[in-house]
Amino acid sequence: MTSAPEWATARTQDDEALEVLRLDERRGLGVRALRGFAAGETMHRFAGVVGEAICQHSLQIDALRHISGTRYIGYLSHGCEPNARLDMAGFTLVALRAIAAGEVVTIDYAETEDRLHRQFACGCGAAACRGWIHGRSEGPNAEGQAWLENHAAG
Ligand SMILES: [Zn+2]
Numbered sequence: 487m488t489s490a491p492e493w494a495t496a497r498t499q500d501d502e503a504l505e506v507l508r509l510d511e512r513r514g515l516g517v518r519a520l521r522g523f524a525a526g527e528t529m530h531r532f533a534g535v536v537g538e539a540i541c542q543h544s545l546q547i548d549a550l551r552h553i554s555g556t557r558y559i560g561y562l563s564h565g566c567e568p569n570a571r572l573d574m575a576g577f578t579l580v581a582l583r584a585i586a587a588g589e590v591v592t593i594d595y596a597e598t599e600d601r602l603h604r605q606f607a608c609g610c611g612a613a614a615c616r617g618w619i620h621g622r623s624e625g626p627n628a629e630g631q632a633w634l635e636n637h638a639a640g
Pocket residue numbers: 565566567608609610611612614615616617
């Protein structure tokens with residue numbers, strides 16, 4: 487297991503009250519709020535490299551374009567009841583509810599991604615957790631179908 491690259495974890499002077507950190511071994515890198523945000527507040531304006539490729543830390547802008555090389559948003563964790571969302575028209579991260587300092591910032595990957603770089607079993611703990619996370623335009627892959635059969639209620 488490699489540790490996070492220095493640039494991904496170091497606080498920088500352009501830090502906008504967010505920081506990338508290693509949450510734990512299972513979840514990998516995530517983003518934490520360094521101060522509180524009000525519901526509806528713009529938390530961050532992002533920039534990056536726009537292209538057609540999907541990679542681990544890219545996010546979908548529209549039908550054809552994806553953004554990678556971002557300072558924070560490529561490291562946001564998924565949550566089925568997220569506390570933030572991405573505005574891909576305005577290139578902003580927006581708080582969906584009040585967020586306290588120290589809270590991990592989450593978005594719903596299926597809100598932006600047609601297809602995920604990698605589908606995964608979710609451990610977000612939300613009552614409405616979907617269990618297996620995939621893009622909005624794809625179904626669960628073979629691994630996901632097996633996972634869902636194993637975790638079907640009743
Ligand atoms: Zn979940």
